[in-house]
Amino acid sequence: MDLLKSMRISASGLRANLKRTEAINSNIANAQTTRTAEGGPYRRKEVVFGSEPARESFGEILEGEIDAQAQTVHATEVISSDKPPILKYNPSHPDANKDGYVAMPDINVMVEMADLLTAQRAYEANLKTLKVTKSMAIKALEIGR
Numbered sequence: 001m002d003l004l005k006s007m008r009i010s011a012s013g014l015r016a017n018l019k020r021t022e023a024i025n026s027n028i029a030n031a032q033t034t035r036t037a038e039g040g041p042y043r044r045k046e047v048v049f050g051s052e053p054a055r056e057s058f059g060e061i062l063e064g065e066i067d068a069q070a071q072t073v074h075a076t077e078v079i080s081s082d083k084p085p086i087l088k089y090n091p092s093h094p095d096a097n098k099d100g101y102v103a104m105p106d107i108n109v110m111v112e113m114a115d116l117l118t119a120q121r122a123y124e125a126n127l128k129t130l131k132v133t134k135s136m137a138i139k140a141l142e143i144g145r
Contacts, residue, residue: 003137003140005070007133009070009073010127016047020119024112024119025116028107028113031105031107041104041105044080044083045078045081048076050073051071051072053072085105086103089102
C-alpha cells in the first residue's frame with residue numbers, strides 16, 4: 001500500500017468520526033427538547049458507517065487485486081431513532097398532555113458522553129496515523145537527497 005492511499009484511508013476515518021461527533025453533540029444538546037419542527041420530541045440521531053475499496057484513479061482500479069483489502073470508511077447516512085419517547089409527569093410543562101405527561105427524548109446523556117469519547121479517540125487515532133504517514137513520507141524524501 002502506498003503512502004497516499006494510507007493518507008486517504010485515514011482522512012476518510014477523520015471525516016466519518018467528525019460526522020459521528022456532530023450527531024452525538026446534537027443529541028446531547030437536544031436531550032431535553034420536547035418540541036421540534038417535525039412535531040413531537042427530538043429523536044436521537046445515529047450515524048451509519050459504510051466502507052468501499054480505497055481506489056480513486058483508473059490505474060488503481062486496474063491494479064485492484066494488490067490492495068483489494070484496503071477499505072475507506074464513510075458516513076452513509078444519519079438516521080433518527082425510532083424508539084418511543086419517555087413520558088414524564090410534569091403537569092406545569094407547556095408541552096404536557098391532558099394527563100400531565102410530557103414526551104421527552106429517549107436520550108441517555110451518559111451513554112452519549114461515552115459514545116463521544118469513543119468517537120474522539122477514533123478521530124485522534126486516525127489523526128495520529130495521518131501524522132505518522134506524513135512523517136514517513138518526509139523521511140523518505142530526505143533519504144533521496
